[in-house]
Amino acid sequence: MATGLNPSEKTFRRAETRTWLRILGLHGRIFSALNRSLNATLGLSLAKFDVLAQLDQHPEGITLGLLSERLQVTGGNVSGLVQRLLADDLIVKQMSETDRRSFLVRLSPKGERVFREACEIHRAKLEELFAKVPDEELDDAFAILTSIGRHVQEGLNG
């Protein structure tokens, strides 16, 4: 190219992109480690764990639509995950009492047990991953990511 820079070098030098690449890299590394750990111990993917965590917050049950929204995944992905969790007896599906056209999903007793075990594994793995990160750095990261998240949301809202 005329500038002597390839497109990625030009792109990657920008502050937004280099910060995004750090978020992407850290997310990927931690996501993979948690996923491997949950799979190895409980045969549970992190995607399934995330569904169980949402259902744990809604003991009264939640519609698939709201679940998709909470998980920020497409409807298709949620349907597949829900089918597999039903097959594993980790969740139950029931008709909504207020709207007979829609279904609610919630944790089964087995799902509650597995989720509690998974939480322990998840927590222990995160502690291990972050073991060498000083407390202050972890708190600073929380504060700055909270602020950036708020600013990005403002940008998304227009």
Add this chain to the structure above:
Amino acid sequence: MATGLNPSEKTFRRAETRTWLRILGLHGRIFSALNRSLNATLGLSLAKFDVLAQLDQHPEGITLGLLSERLQVTGGNVSGLVQRLLADDLIVKQMSETDRRSFLVRLSPKGERVFREACEIHRAKLEELFAKVPDEELDDAFAILTSIGRHVQEGLNG
């Protein structure tokens, strides 16, 4: 439960978990926005874009094994992505000259063009998403995420 806290409350109060949830939330929000934007303009998913970005860094070609490693996705996912990118004529596959048992993939001329366009869209969208984030905050986030990434990697290496 005897403690009067549900598992997520107990888990989510820990510094590691709340920082991880922020990374997860910010990643999800930005990932979805970039994915929507690339899909709407070029019919390119962010997953495909990430493959093209890796190939852009390896004009001489790269094996599927190394590509999987770079993308931190499983071999199965990479195979599917590569098949779809071959079908779109965005990449080409050739036998390795040094090892006749392995294949290399690299960008096609069309792939190079599409990748350059995608970089512009990607960059513009990130600028838009981060528009309300002060420069200093963006730089501080980059520094702290770089440091945490290094510490997490040390943890992974033992």
